[in-house]
Amino acid sequence: MGSLLGILLIVSFALHGSCLAATVEYDASALIINGQRKIILSGAIHYPRSTVEMWPDLIQKSKDGGLDTIETYIFWNAHEPRRREYNFKGNLDFIKFFQYVQQAGLYGILRIGPYACAEWNYGGFPVWLYNIPGVEFRTDNQIYKDEMQTFTTKIVDMVKAAKLFASQGGPIILAQIENEYGNIMGPYGARGKAYVEWCAQMAVAQNIGVPWIMCQQNNAPSSVINTCNGFYCDQFKPNRPNVPKMWTENWSGWFKKWGQKDPHRTAEDLAYAVSRFFQNGGILQNYYMYHGGTNFGRTSGGPLITTSYEYDAPLDEYGNLNQPKWGHIKNLHAALRLGEKILTSSSVNTTKLLDGSVELTTYTGKQTGERFCFLANTKTSEDVEIDLHQDGKYFLPAWSVSILQGCNKEIFNSAKVNVQTTVMVKQQNEADKPQQLSWAWAPEPMKDTMKGKGRFTASQLLEQKATTNDESDYLWYMTRVDNNDTTAKKVTLSVKYSGQMLHGLVNGKPIGSQWGYVFTYEKPALLKPGSNIITLLSATVGLQNYGEFFEKGPEGIAGGPVKLLIDGNTTIDLSSNQWSYKVGLTGEAKRLYDPTSKHGKWSTGTRHVGRPMTWYKTTFQPPSGTDPVALDLQGMGKGHAWVNGNSLGRFWPSLTADPNGCGPCDYRGAYKENKCLTNCGNPTQRWYHVPRSFLKSQDNTLILFEEVGGNPSNVSFQVVKPDIICGNAFKGATLELSCPGERVISDIQFASYGNPSGSCGSFEKGSFEATHSISAVEKACSGKQSCALIVSGETFGAKNFDVDTNRLAVQALCAAATGDDDDDDDEEAEKEGQPMCMDHSQSVGCQP
Numbered sequence: 001m002g003s004l005l006g007i008l009l010i011v012s013f014a015l016h017g018s019c020l021a022a023t024v025e026y027d028a029s030a031l032i033i034n035g036q037r038k039i040i041l042s043g044a045i046h047y048p049r050s051t052v053e054m055w056p057d058l059i060q061k062s063k064d065g066g067l068d069t070i071e072t073y074i075f076w077n078a079h080e081p082r083r084r085e086y087n088f089k090g091n092l093d094f095i096k097f098f099q100y101v102q103q104a105g106l107y108g109i110l111r112i113g114p115y116a117c118a119e120w121n122y123g124g125f126p127v128w129l130y131n132i133p134g135v136e137f138r139t140d141n142q143i144y145k146d147e148m149q150t151f152t153t154k155i156v157d158m159v160k161a162a163k164l165f166a167s168q169g170g171p172i173i174l175a176q177i178e179n180e181y182g183n184i185m186g187p188y189g190a191r192g193k194a195y196v197e198w199c200a201q202m203a204v205a206q207n208i209g210v211p212w213i214m215c216q217q218n219n220a221p222s223s224v225i226n227t228c229n230g231f232y233c234d235q236f237k238p239n240r241p242n243v244p245k246m247w248t249e250n251w252s253g254w255f256k257k258w259g260q261k262d263p264h265r266t267a268e269d270l271a272y273a274v275s276r277f278f279q280n281g282g283i284l285q286n287y288y289m290y291h292g293g294t295n296f297g298r299t300s301g302g303p304l305i306t307t308s309y310e311y312d313a314p315l316d317e318y319g320n321l322n323q324p325k326w327g328h329i330k331n332l333h334a335a336l337r338l339g340e341k342i343l344t345s346s347s348v349n350t351t352k353l354l355d356g357s358v359e360l361t362t363y364t365g366k367q368t369g370e371r372f373c374f375l376a377n378t379k380t381s382e383d384v385e386i387d388l389h390q391d392g393k394y395f396l397p398a399w400s401v402s403i404l405q406g407c408n409k410e411i412f413n414s415a416k417v418n419v420q421t422t423v424m425v426k427q428q429n430e431a432d433k434p435q436q437l438s439w440a441w442a443p444e445p446m447k448d449t450m451k452g453k454g455r456f457t458a459s460q461l462l463e464q465k466a467t468t469n470d471e472s473d474y475l476w477y478m479t480r481v482d483n484n485d486t487t488a489k490k491v492t493l494s495v496k497y498s499g500q501m502l503h504g505l506v507n508g509k510p511i512g513s514q515w516g517y518v519f520t521y522e523k524p525a526l527l528k529p530g531s532n533i534i535t536l537l538s539a540t541v542g543l544q545n546y547g548e549f550f551e552k553g554p555e556g557i558a559g560g561p562v563k564l565l566i567d568g569n570t571t572i573d574l575s576s577n578q579w580s581y582k583v584g585l586t587g588e589a590k591r592l593y594d595p596t597s598k599h600g601k602w603s604t605g606t607r608h609v610g611r612p613m614t615w616y617k618t619t620f621q622p623p624s625g626t627d628p629v630a631l632d633l634q635g636m637g638k639g640h641a642w643v644n645g646n647s648l649g650r651f652w653p654s655l656t657a658d659p660n661g662c663g664p665c666d667y668r669g670a671y672k673e674n675k676c677l678t679n680c681g682n683p684t685q686r687w688y689h690v691p692r693s694f695l696k697s698q699d700n701t702l703i704l705f706e707e708v709g710g711n712p713s714n715v716s717f718q719v720v721k722p723d724i725i726c727g728n729a730f731k732g733a734t735l736e737l738s739c740p741g742e743r744v745i746s747d748i749q750f751a752s753y754g755n756p757s758g759s760c761g762s763f764e765k766g767s768f769e770a771t772h773s774i775s776a777v778e779k780a781c782s783g784k785q786s787c788a789l790i791v792s793g794e795t796f797g798a799k800n801f802d803v804d805t806n807r808l809a810v811q812a813l814c815a816a817a818t819g820d821d822d823d824d825d826d827e828e829a830e831k832e833g834q835p836m837c838m839d840h841s842q843s844v845g846c847q848p
């Protein structure tokens with residue numbers, strides 16, 4: 001950390017002219033905005049993964065959570081779906097997104113890329129770019145560089161026109177060019193190095209008046225700042241002195257793939273990683289993701305990324321607080337802010353205590369001499385008690401960091417979560433009459449493809465995205481095979497396949513389906529005498545988004561080979577047969593997903609149950625109120641859903657996660673994406689977000705395309721609402737409880753101050769408990785939207801056993817704020833000064 005003491009080379013990026021303009025400068029220990037030395041606490045929210053109507057609330061909740069900056073990628077393929085045809089409408093209006101950021105008084109980080117990765121379809125690259133002859137991505141290739149420059153310039157010009165760079169008085173303090181190229185650069189050799197230099201030059205020449213960053217790029221040229229991405233970045237060092245240590249992607253959780261379990265990253269471990277980063281001299285950190293959201297339409301990356309991109313982020317897919325994570329890092333942010341002045345202008349001294357696994361880092365303000373400390377226990381299983389003599393004694397749980405204000409007062413510990421847990425559930429809205437949806441269905445017309453009739457032919461097996469331009473998930477491959485015998489012949493159809501779902505039919509009869517990524521499809525079939533038609537339907541589920549040369553990664557049958565195996569020892573290679581092709585579904589071409597489409601032969605009746613390649617349609621009444629809406633698709637197979645013509649994304653509830661491998665989750669020890677898994681044995685994704693803005697008060701239409709066969713009888717619209725809330729706080733902390741939405745705390749099901757055990761949903765009273773545990777909580781909280789309690793022996797009448805390890809555990813319900821008489825009674829009783837003693841089925845005693 002000696003480099004922090006080095007000469008401060010200040011690089012100025014101000015554009016001159018505007019009086020509102022802010023300068024953004026930096027040195028090794030601060031980002032300096034208008035002369036103010038700052039640490040930056042940022043969160044990623046990708047504008048296309050929510051709706052315009054959700055943005056202000058998401059941004060406000062980020063601000064309430066203690067962030068000062070919102071970061072987003074720019075998604076090239078969404079904005080330029082066809083070359084030089086741009087789309088910045090609706091939730092692609094990133095200018096409006098940054099304007100909301102500005103209105104909230106926050107900074108912005110603009111990651112142009114234009115390669116995004118981000119589990120986004122094809123990493124954000126347009127497929128037309130791949131289909132330009134001679135192009136090579138992310139290397140010293142003129143065609144690619146020209147396109148990248150054209151798009152980058154377009155975005156920069158739009159931002160400039162809207163005056164959104166800080167240098168123009170706007171919120172954007174940093175911009176990013178390229179993205180994590182350093183991870184994959186090796187194989188690109190000298191051309192890769194030349195490309196990185198070019199990226200930096202091209203970016204800097206845009207003259208935006210704020211610094212450019214390049215993440216994961218050790219050789220980043222000196223005109224841009226190299227930053228770190230990862231689960232932990234505390235050991236990261238920028239590639240040259242005098243630049244700040246910045247963490248552009250701190251993975252707050254992990255993404256989910258079809259067929260896999262739900263990953264979780266604990267609040268304790270996330271807070272540990274962020275605390276360690278600032279302990280080790282970090283100055284900017286960005287939660288990836290702060291709100292993950294939804295991969296609407298066909299935007300999910302691949303292979304096989306789910307429609308939900310919740311990411312276990314501090315805000316859930318629907319925009320609700322993910323508690324305790326949101327609140328725990330909010331407390332961390334508040335603690336860091338208290339040290340901001342000292343952290344950004346200080347000398348640093350790190351001391352190792354106890355065999356190097358306990359580290360005390362002291363920041364001492366250069367002018368003031370004020371101190372601010374981080375005390376970390378990096379042991380994965382051993383709690384320690386540390387004596388800092390005149391600065392006090394501290395209990396440090398394993399794998400935790402304490403932040404000590406003045407170096408003598410603990411204001412935060414990453415493993416002590418003093419924040420409520422909110423358990424959210426999806427349920428039919430109790431306020432509404434149950435509704436039975438009645439379904440109409442229409443078969444996907446397939447007479448042509450069953451007979452081998454396509455739109456064009458080729459005597460080879462074509463690569464899928466090159467053929468479809470990614471206008472659809474679906475590509476039909478069809479050919480004819482003659483059986484020269486006079487009897488039916490048993491064969492095996494073998495296809496070398498690059499993914500992700502392959503359906504085979506012989507003479508219109510299904511022979512089987514198989515999914516995955518790069519596998520050999522082998523199914524037995526029967527050839528009748530004479531001419532036979534082989535029909536193969538390939539479906540992509542998100543194009544590859546990561547890796548060196550990933551853009552070339554073939555999709556679909558791509559060269560095959562496709563073979564017939566006969567009698568175990570004869571092989572007929574069909575790869576250079578005459579193949580007939582059709583891109584997409586007839587229903588897509590006829591816009592059957594659009595309720596105003598006049599096409600489609602819809603019928604009623606139950607013959608559709610289990611039928612593959614079927615369109616479904618129903619009308620529905622949306623749930624009343626303002627809670628977020630989720631569509632429960634249990635019973636359906638795989639396909640795509642639309643509400644009033646708006647895509648909810650792909651669905652695949654028939655695919656379940658491995659039943660094994662879930663279990664207790666220990667926050668201690670380095671996080672990996674296969675740690676702390678849930679949802680074993682359940683559908684990978686059963687619920688699909690229906691943003692309220694997609695709904696009308698009347699005449700709503702839900703349309704499903706079902707590819708593999710399902711049963712819509714259980715499909716229903718539900719609301720996402722709090723079930724129970726739990727609070728857990730140690731002595732000395734303040735416990736805050738609040739109910740989301742327009743709800744109040746209605747029923748204190750459990751409250752115990754002492755040594756209760758268990759966790760939310762299963763708390764148990766310990767060997768001792770303060771008598772006023774329940775009554776004090778009821779008095780402070782019942783009937784209120786939120787409440788705060790100082791956790792002390794005094795509050796609960798427990799002066800005689802008020803040991804430091806005491807904690808308060810509370811479990812309560814949230815109820816609608818109006819029309820609930822019980823709550824009113826509570827309030828009246830409170831006014832009269834009588835502590836309420838209600839009969840709670842799970843309460844452990846109430847002795848006011």
Ligand SMILES: *[C@@H]1O[C@H](CO)[C@@H](O)[C@H](O)[C@H]1NC(C)=O
Binds near residue numbers: 349350351
């Ligand atoms: C760093 O801290 C140690 C232990 O408190 C102390 O002995 C040492 O003098 C300090 N070094 C500097 C440069 O302040």
Ligand SMILES: *[C@@H]1O[C@H](CO)[C@@H](O)[C@H](O)[C@H]1NC(C)=O
Binds near residue numbers: 481482484572
């Ligand atoms: C039938 O005969 C043709 C022409 O000889 C040959 O190309 C084809 O592979 C044969 N079909 C089978 C199934 O053996």
Ligand SMILES: *[C@@H]1O[C@H](CO)[C@@H](O)[C@H](O)[C@H]1NC(C)=O
Binds near residue numbers: 568569
């Ligand atoms: C291979 O084919 C020949 C001729 O059709 C047949 O006699 C033989 O039994 C086959 N061998 C195996 C292993 O199936």
Ligand SMILES: *[C@@H]1O[C@H](CO)[C@@H](O)[C@H](O)[C@H]1NC(C)=O
Binds near residue numbers: 711713714
């Ligand atoms: C519908 O739900 C009921 C009750 O949970 C269940 O028994 C039935 O199997 C479900 N049907 C389908 C098609 O999922």
Ligand SMILES: CC(=O)N[C@H]1CO[C@H](CO)[C@@H](O)[C@@H]1O
Binds near residue numbers: 180
């Ligand atoms: C190197 C790497 O895999 N980076 C990925 C980290 O995770 C984020 C979000 O999941 C991706 O966008 C990065 O590409």
